[in-house]
Amino acid sequence: MQVDRYKIHDIELVVDRLQVTDDLKARLSQSVQQGLKLGKDLMFVLVNGEATITQYSKMLMCEDTGISYEEPSL
Secondary structure (H helix, E strand, O other): OOOOOOOOOOOOOOOOOOOOOHHHHHHHHHHHHHHHHHOOOEEEEEOOOOOOEEEEEOOOEOOOOOOEOOOOOO
16 A cells, blocks of 8 residues: 555554454453554544444543643542
């Protein structure tokens, strides 16, 4: 695949497709970890049958407002 080096591109990939059940918790956990790793701490989840995509991030930032938050303290 070739992309134009002077343009910003969004590249999406599917890490896993699964139906969540109690016996697949370990696989789901591994898929989430892999997705965050490949996505550089950003991951999108599409639930089958729903039209919305949910974004998950480890960057502590609100996607809608751009507000970033400090690391929680104990």
